[in-house]
Structures are given as C-alpha cells and as structure tokens.
Amino acid sequence: MQYDTAVQRGKAPEKYRKAPFTVRLVRFLKYIPVFLLLFGFAFLLLAPLLWMCLGAFKSDPEVLSYPPKYFPVMNHFPENWANVLKQIDFMGMTVNTAIYAIGTTIPAMFVNALAGYAFARFRFRGKNVLFLLFLATMMIPFQVVMVPLYLEVYYMGWLNNFWGLIVPKIASAYWVFLCRSAFEGLPKDLEDAARIDGMNEFGIFAKIMLPLIKPTMITVLLLSINNCWNDLLWPMIVASKSSMRTLSNGLAIFIGNRTDNYSLAFSSAAVSMLPMLILYIFGQKYFVAGQVTSGIKG
C-alpha cells in the first residue's frame, strides 16, 4: 500500500531514490535527450504566444519593425489597454461570455456523461446505430446548419436571450464520446456489486461511476468552457443584440480586413486568455494518477 501511494503522489519509491550515485547519474543523463525534446517542443508552443504577449506591451510600429524587436522600448500596455476599453465593453463581454460558458458546460457535463455512460456500460438494441447517429452530428461544418438552426431558434422565440444561446449547445456528441471512452476504461463488473446492494441505476451512475472518472470530467469542464470562451460565430448570429456581445467578438474587432491594430489585438487577446489559463492551472490538481485503482483493491 505504502509503495503505491508514494508513486501516486509523484515521488519515486525509496529504493529508486536511494540507488547508488552512478546509477542515478546514468539515469539523469538518459533523461537529458528527453528533456531537450520536451523543452524544444515547449519552446515551439510557447514562442508565438510569448511574442503575442510581448506585443501587448508594444506600440503598433514596434510590432511591425524590421529586424524584429523582441522587447518594447517602453511599456505601452496601459495605453493599449485604455484604447481597448474605449472601444469595447470588456467587463460586460466577459460576463456574457462567462454566462454562456458556465451555463452551457455544467448541464453539458451531466447530460453528456449520462449518455456516454449508457453507451459504455449497457447493452441495448440499436446501440451502435444510435452512437453513429450521435457521431454524425459532429460531421457537418457549422456554417452549413447555421441558417436552419437559426430559424429554429427564431421560431422558438429564443433569439437574443441566453436560452437560445445556451440550450442548443448543451448536448454534444464529442463529450458523449469522450465520457463513453472514459467509462469503458473502468473495470467490467463494477456495477454488479452495487446492484446487489440494492442501488438503483442512477445512483450507481452518480455515486460510483461519475466520481471515478473525475479527470475526464475535469477535462470536459476545461475544454467545454474553453470552446465557449472562444466561440465566435454562434453567439454573433443568435445573440446579435449588442448587450449580449461576447469576448470573442470584442477581440475580432481589432482585426480589420487589411489594417490590423496588432498591439490592441494582442493586448485584448492576452488579457482574455488569462481566465482560461487560471482555470487550467486550477484544474491541474484534479489530475491525480491512479484514481481508478483506489476503489477496487482488497
């Protein structure tokens, strides 16, 4: 037991740590190429974003100068940010976006997990066909269904309010599929013990199964909020009222057809990335190894 929990906490077991020096040295040297690979990749992923964040502190001509300047001469961020605020209602947009994101994600987590659970753990007629039908909803680009969907929301009277913005986006075959894969990874006859104890199916789902796939549910939470946060087209067409404007539209305002206010675009983009980043770092602590095994041992 002690052995396993030590590994779960990310620390190598005693034996591993107290190996002779030469062995540890060799292990360290073997790690170097791995580290270089990870670091190189991380640099590649980080560099453009760093460039963008630095751009938030520059003025427009500095962003466009040649040869490229890495660091701004002076901190232009306050005036860039003031400019951004002058043009868009950043706070209001953030609130709208947060409502959209949270209002969609929380029901989505339950609705889609429920369906994913059913696909993973039950046998029923038409399972494969139904699942492929679900998948089919992911296979058509949004622009194609945009007009019929808009007409539907219009006839429901849900234009320009949060019902129309949120409800159509709750169910998603993508999350159903993800949850299904996660539930499939759980041990085979987990439910049987609970059924013998007299628990009903929904109880099994809610009290046993769902907690076991916490990392996946956190993933759904993060990715779903992120999708809503960056969603441009859907909010624009269904909630075109200016009081319901979302952040993504605010960001797009600084990107003209030919003239780009790079420094303003970068400033607003950098700031709007912050909540998502905080959310992700916060969510990291829920990614703990070996969740599954803890329910079954012994």
Add this chain to the structure above:
Amino acid sequence: MIRYPPVVLNQQEVDSVTAVNRKKVRPKSFERKLERTAYLFIMPAAILLIIFCIVPMLGSFFVSTQKMGVDLSKAEFVGLDNYTKALSDRRFLQSVGISLKYTAVEVPLQMIIGLILSALLAKNTVLNKLFRSIYFLPVVASAVTVGVTWQLVLHSNIGIFTYWLKLLGMKDANLLNNTSTALYVVVFVAIWKTFGISAIILVSAIQNISDSLFEAAAMDGAGKIRQFFSVTLPSIMPSFWFLLMTRIIGSLQMFDIVYTMTGGGPSRSTTTMVVYIYDQAFNSMNKTGYSTAMSEFLFVGIMAITIVMYIIMDRTSD
C-alpha cells in the same frame, strides 16, 4: 534473497489474465429493465441533439437540392443538380485532394507526437506539470488570435520565425507564401493549436493505468519502451480511438486557422473542402444550395471513414 512487494491485482486484471469468457446470466426482465434504463439515460442528450443538430442537418439536405442565395423566397428546386455539378467542378475536386492530403499528414503526426510526449509526461512531477501547462496554452487562445499571430510571426519579412530561419542560414525562407510549403505550415499550426487536447486526454488515460501492471511487466524484464507497447498502449485504447476518430473528424472540418492564415492561398494550395465551401457561399450570389451540397459530400466522406474506424475499434476492443 530479493523480496518483491506484494502485487495486488484487481478484477480487471484477473479477467484479462485468466481470459474468463463468461456469459452473463441474468433474468430476461432484468435485461429489459437495464435496456430501458439505457434509453432513459440517453434521452436528454438525444432529444437535444435531435432538435438542435439533426433537424438542422435535415434542413441542410433540403437546401442542397435548391438553387438559392440569401433570399430564401427565391429558392428554386433543382434536385440533384448541385451534386452532379460538384463532381465535375475542378476546384471542388482539387479541394477534396487537399483536404485528404492535409488530414493524412496532420492526424498521424499529431497522434504519434501526442503518444510519445504523453508517455513522457505521465508522471506527476513538477516539471511535467509545467510542461503540460505550456502544451495546453495554445488551446486556450482563440483561433482568430492564433491565425493573426502566426501570420505575423511567419511573415516573410518582419516575422520573427522567418528571421530566425534566416539566422540559421535559410536565406529564402518564405513559408506561408509558397505553394509547396503553405499546407505544411497550416498542418504545423493546427497541430500546435490542438496538441494540448490530445496531451490532456492521453495523459489522463495513462494515469488511469494501474501501476501494478507496470510492475508486473518490469518484473518480466521489460524495459521502458517495451512497457510502453505492451502495457500503456493496450490500456489506453478507448481514449486512443476517441482521439483518432475525433481528430480525423475535426481535421477534415478545420476552417478558422487556415482561413485567417492563408485565406486558402497561395493559389489554392491550402483550399480545403471547408474553405472552398465557405468561399462559394460568400463569393457567389446564389451558391448557398451548391455549397451545402458539397458539404453533404464532406459529411458522407467523414461518415464513411468513421464507420470504418468504428468497426475496427469495436472489433479490437473485446
């Protein structure tokens, strides 16, 4: 004498080791009750999907049989004409080729890189957590921001990446404005943007593998790499299939990144099907029906690929 720590196996491992082929014996009424429960659980999602996805999709099928523009009242029924026209449209066929080429490069690359890096990052060390956070960053940025930033970074003159490439000796580096490299640049940026999702899913799948499996393999003398292939890979199969299928579906429909970076150019070399569909709908007066017909082709194509993958996944998962 070497003492090994006691290995505790759970039921899943017992089953896989003893390969018990048990048929569940349950009373018929219980089976039917379970079936009803299953349908009940699926209902909320199914209702929402039917109302808000399936019905508009059916609507789009209807639109694809029309010749129409923005004005809905001027729609004219043309049957399957839009479909036959698409098949003889050289630009459409070119876009199909480009879409296939794009997906055939992007998906395997992303899966392989994703697997390797996730395996390396699975342990919860501080360094790994840092790397994982960094890898997730591009996912957090919006597609429009990503397109604009990359376009500036890869600018043939004032772009910072081009500048570095020049410092490394490549004098004529002009990656975006080059018909042979533009598509690969788009592949690169697409992988860059969505890599974090693959990483997050694969890492949590790997973390779900019981450590005792690794121990057992290590005891049998398997090195790290062997362990990867015999323990890690088989255990994360469901997540792997999920990623593979959704990445294929996603990459065939990728739009925002390519449109903001290259607009489909240079000279149509990055005009994938979705880009062409969008172009036709907006650069033409009455091609709404036509572009919808082309998206139905895309839909059928994706469906066919998915069904094939689903059958393979189903067969190999038991």
Add this chain to the structure above:
Amino acid sequence: MKKFLAVMLALTMLVGLTAVGASAEGGKTTVVFWNSWTGGDGEALQALVTKFNESQDEVFVDMTRTTSFGDMLQTALPTKEAADLILLNINDYNRYDGYLRPITDIFENTSLKAEDFSNAYLSMAYKGEELYGIPFQISTYMMYYNKDLFAAAGIEELPKTFADWTAAAEKISALSTADKPIYGSGLFYCYNGQNQSVIQRFGTDYLIVGDEENGFKANLLDNQALADALIWMKNLYDAGYNPKERDIDSMMAAGQIGVMTNGGWLKGSLDASGVNYGIAKLPTAKGDDLDNWALGDLNCFMMTTSATDETAKAAYKFIDWWFTGSGLEAQEVTQNVDYSGMTPNAEWSISMCYLNAYLPTVNSPEYQAEKVLVDLTPSETAQVQMFTAPGTLFFSDAASVQADMVENWVFNGPVNPTYDDVQDFLQNYQADLEDYIAEYYN
C-alpha cells in the same frame, strides 16, 4: 464539488434569465446598425457614432462592428431580425436583393438633396427609379510611394506609366541589403481589388463585356491589354522587384516597399509608423489619362427590410447628421485650416483619405486644402467600376475568378511569358466566365 457546480448553475440561470439588456432608454428610437468595419478605421466610426448618440435625444444608434457580418445578415435577414441600417458595397446589392429597403424618400424627409451628391456615384446606388444607398465611403485605389526610397534611388518623377513603375522598381530594389531587403514594387498576389485597379488601367475593359440585350461575352482571351498587364506583373515578380507576400502593408510600414497600391485605410497605419510616404494617382498604360481612372469600391448606407417606418425615419436622422452635422472636436489643425467641427462625412473622408461624393464637402475649404484628395479627384467621366458592369449578377463570381487567375499566374505561370502563353493560361478561366454568363443570363 457538486454543490459548487449546482450553485454556479443556479446563479448562471438567474442572471441569464433576468438579463434584459439595454434597449432604448426613455423614448429614444433605437437604430440597429451593423457593418464590417473592424480594425483601425472602425475605431473612428465608433467615435462618431458615440458623438451622434450623445448630441441628441431622439435617436440611439446601436452599432455592431463584426467580422461575421455576412453570416449575421444571411441568418437574420429572412426573419426580419437583422439590423435596420448597414454599410454595404454597392456590388453586393444583388446578393441581398429582396431584403433591402428603398430609401428614395430620404430626400423628402431630411435636409439632403439629390443634387448635392456627385452623379457619378449616386447613380450607382439606384436600381430603376428607387434609391437604395447613400454613398458613405469611396475606397479608391491609390499609389502609395516611399519618398525616402525614391530619393535614395535618385528618382525624381513619380511613375506615370507602368513602364515607369518597372523602372522605378528596378532602381529601388537595388537598394536592398542583406539586413534590410527592399522591394521596389509592392503588388499583392492575393487581393483582387488592388490587382484589378492596376490591370484595368492597362485598358482591358471589364472581365465580361456586353449587356443583357445584346448578350455578354467573356473578355479574357484576345485581349492584348490584359496580356500586357499580366506579363508586366509576372516580370516584376520574377525579377525579384516584388515580394510574394500577403501582408504588404506591414512591409510598407517598415519602409521596405517603393510603390504599392491600396485604399485609403492604409493611411492611418502609415501615419503611425513614421514612414515618409506620399500618395498619388496610379499610373496607366499610356500615362496621359491618369484623371480618367478612379477605380475602387463604393460603400453605401443601406437599409434592410428588417427596419420599420419608425426606425427608418430615425436612421434618416443619423444619415442627415453624417453629412450636415458636427463631427468630432479636436481634429487636426494643419495648413492653417482648423478641421474641428467639420461634418462627420468630411472628417471621415479627409482623415482616412477617401474621395467624397457629397459636393458641399468636396467644395469646402478643408477638403480643398487636402492636396492629396484634390489631386486624386477624377474627371466626371472617370471609370469607377471594376471587374464587371454595375448591377451584373455575376459580379462576385467574376471577381473571384480573377483572384484565382492572378494568383495562379503569379505562382505557376511561365517565366518570361509571351502573349501566347497568356492565351493558353487563360483558357480555363475564360470557360469559367462563360459558365457564369450562361448560368445567370441564359
């Protein structure tokens, strides 16, 4: 965790349901105004709209600038949920035909008079007897040149013919160093508007000529002027005088381009960049008819069928203010002319470097003091329309064929092309245009 989620959900639903949103406060009529003027010039537009809203109590213009303009219109127009007022390129009229509201009565309901508008431009906004648009922005394509580079290359006269252009490009490109590459010529390979403004000046005429009664004819083959234009263009690229780059504007702002063509919107970023630039008329094939060309786009205020009579009247008030009201304070004071308090139309036009269709503005001292605009003023018979004749249904299709054609030519065309090379190359595109003619006018 569960409790937290439940509370968040409840809060969200509560806020969502009760969020009503700012509608017209206290008796003001709201005019919903959509356009795609994102980016730098949109900022000025927003400032002007805010000024209007603050300056009176009857009308509130609720403006949305968006990159999803087309999508929003496409979904909302059929259900009459779209904006009341929009900015639209006159050539997009056919696209939204059926959803546009005639505004012929604007002349009765406001102080604006038809005679006050330049006939060349206003006539483009008529469909039959009904007026559908009031000119808002004339985006004429102009020649931007880098004065420092011209001086350094020893070129004293601005190019008047395309041969001059090539010569200047050659001299300026010679200034290029490893650290700072310089290109004499800055044509875009990817924007058909800019390219067409140059191509048509060779004397090519429209891509499709003719009219509805006598039939249309695709005009790519057997067109010497077009062949000349394409050959000229290709040679610039092949000789290395012109970069292959989508974003020439940034290079111009970085001082790396000798001459280029773009609309007035570039002026703002060039001003901010500090580059020593100038603006002049684009050259032509012969060089003696520079005044006869004012190729560009005309964007108009238009109203949609989503507008009610009430909102239409309110929108008229806004449009009236645009031409006759008082714009932003604290404008520039240059050339001893005080630009503050000009009409919004004049401010828009002068600060952004757009020609103007409203004659009182054109004749005003502030406008006349703008040497660039006065220089650019075309003759009354200048050719304004690009691609195909105004009102033709195949306009967008022809324009996108041109985009395809030019881009393919630049990247895949033969080096040192001849007239016959051009004819071979254009076969496919001629066929495309003929297909479109058949489709729209069979």
